[in-house]
Amino acid sequence: MTRVLRLGTRRSALATTQSSWVADALRRDGSQVELVEVTTHGDVNRAPLAQIGGTGVFVSALRDALLAGEVDLAVHSLKDLPTAAAEGLALAAVPEREDPRDALVAAGRTLAELPAGARVGTGSPRRQALLQDLRPDLEVVAIRGNIDTRLGYVASGELDAVVLAAAGLARIGRAAEVSEFFAPATFVPAPGQGALAVECRAGDEEVRAALARLDVPAVRRAVAAERQVLASLEAGCSAPVGAYADDRTLHVAVQAADGALVRRARPFATVADEASARTLGFDVARDLLTHGLSGPAGTVRRPESPPASRPGAPAAARSDGPQVSSENHPQDRPDDGPRPDPESGS
Numbered sequence: 001m002t003r004v005l006r007l008g009t010r011r012s013a014l015a016t017t018q019s020s021w022v023a024d025a026l027r028r029d030g031s032q033v034e035l036v037e038v039t040t041h042g043d044v045n046r047a048p049l050a051q052i053g054g055t056g057v058f059v060s061a062l063r064d065a066l067l068a069g070e071v072d073l074a075v076h077s078l079k080d081l082p083t084a085a086a087e088g089l090a091l092a093a094v095p096e097r098e099d100p101r102d103a104l105v106a107a108g109r110t111l112a113e114l115p116a117g118a119r120v121g122t123g124s125p126r127r128q129a130l131l132q133d134l135r136p137d138l139e140v141v142a143i144r145g146n147i148d149t150r151l152g153y154v155a156s157g158e159l160d161a162v163v164l165a166a167a168g169l170a171r172i173g174r175a176a177e178v179s180e181f182f183a184p185a186t187f188v189p190a191p192g193q194g195a196l197a198v199e200c201r202a203g204d205e206e207v208r209a210a211l212a213r214l215d216v217p218a219v220r221r222a223v224a225a226e227r228q229v230l231a232s233l234e235a236g237c238s239a240p241v242g243a244y245a246d247d248r249t250l251h252v253a254v255q256a257a258d259g260a261l262v263r264r265a266r267p268f269a270t271v272a273d274e275a276s277a278r279t280l281g282f283d284v285a286r287d288l289l290t291h292g293l294s295g296p297a298g299t300v301r302r303p304e305s306p307p308a309s310r311p312g313a314p315a316a317a318r319s320d321g322p323q324v325s326s327e328n329h330p331q332d333r334p335d336d337g338p339r340p341d342p343e344s345g346s
């Protein structure tokens with residue numbers, strides 16, 4: 001009897017679209033796939049995400065179902081995936097990336113066309129920091145909810161605009177409502193934005209082999225660099241971090257302790273593998289922590305296996321420069337523990 005692969009999915013429009021996309025791709029390659037609905041704490045609880053554990057709550061129920069053998073694979077928005085590796089699971093595919101950009105939905109107006117004092121909704125501290133940097137005269141309003149709910153604030157006139165991921169809008173067929181796509185070098189997207197992560201049990205060779213065909217190495221490299229910036233800055237808690245690698249450049253924007261936005265750009269065209277991508281992400285984070293960001297003391301987290309070609313890689317904890325507080329940025333929290341996320345409610 002042929003095995004039917006059970007793909008665990010949340011019920012939201014975005015989740016089912018993403019899951020169906022992966023299921024269809026696997027079916028085209030000859031696999032049998034069925035969708036299995038998994039309810040997550042984040043879907044049934046209306047409290048602010050930061051209180052119930054950040055966007056990690058969407059991921060952890062699917063991971064639990066995988067580890068319990070209830071489902072065989074799960075599709076996540078890669079930007080919602082905690083940077084720490086998940087024991088017993090494999091990131092078996094990073095497929096082709098959707099539009100990584102952030103988008104403004106503002107009844108036809110661009111950001112520049114919004115009047116002073118206009119009310120712009122986003123729950124993402126990164127988007128708040130970028131908006132304040134570009135237009136300090138706007139009023140940023142914290143919102144959360146699914147994409148539909150957030151678009152509704154503009155349709156009802158309650159808000160003048162909202163900022164959302166272009167990828168989410170494209171996936172659920174609402175991209176026509178976008179009035180401006182922000183340039184990613186300026187309005188730097190969240191690490192992994194627009195990309196998917198497909199996970200399965202680490203020992204499930206059959207599913208791993210099926211998923212390997214969906215993997216796109218260039219996307220895996222880009223998100224490896226972006227996520228290493230995030231991991232090294234210990235930003236899983238509060239520091240808003242944007243990191244995006246296109247074919248040529250790794251763009252980074254971080255909000256410093258004083259509220260100012262600090263930017264970096266590094267050549268990315270010559271980065272040929274995942275290890276070099278992580279090293280580059282680590283190097284940018286180290287540069288930011290030692291030269292760019294003012295604030296309390298802390299540590300830089302190294303890539304899991306620093307390439308041997310980088311003997312000068314610094315110790316994880318430096319004593320000779322500004323450092324981010326390890327008190328407020330614990331390194332070793334479990335993925336499913338309370339964990340405010342930089343994109344929570346975004």
Ligand SMILES: NCc1[nH]cc(CCC(=O)O)c1CC(=O)O
Binds near residue numbers: 077078344346
């Ligand atoms: N923060 C929640 C979230 N997680 C993934 C997406 C959209 C698609 C993506 O970035 O892959 C969104 C919505 C948004 O940020 O507007």
